[in-house]
Amino acid sequence: MPDQWEKNLACATDCRTCGSKLDNNDQRILSVYTHEPICMNCKREEEKNADYSDQSKAMMSQCLKDTGKPYGDPEGYCFHHFCPYKC
Numbered sequence: 001m002p003d004q005w006e007k008n009l010a011c012a013t014d015c016r017t018c019g020s021k022l023d024n025n026d027q028r029i030l031s032v033y034t035h036e037p038i039c040m041n042c043k044r045e046e047e048k049n050a051d052y053s054d055q056s057k058a059m060m061s062q063c064l065k066d067t068g069k070p071y072g073d074p075e076g077y078c079f080h081h082f083c084p085y086k087c
């Protein structure tokens, strides 16, 4: 994984789902469905989906394959599907 994704994701200026503005100091988190940065409200909505936990598991194994890092490693992007972060 190149470093570029990190910049693109970390410093997104709006939520990719609802389009609300994200300031540098606003927390954002990655969608397990699209891997795009979304706001915390959208994350709460996402978590209500019936297939959310299945999708999370699928994402984690894909992520492990792609990055070679366990999802709990803050260096890997998988981490940010569960841990909010700022720009």
Ligand SMILES: [Zn+2]
Pocket (backbone or CB within 6 Å): 015, 016, 017, 018, 019, 020, 038, 039, 040, 041, 042
């Ligand atoms: Zn949103």
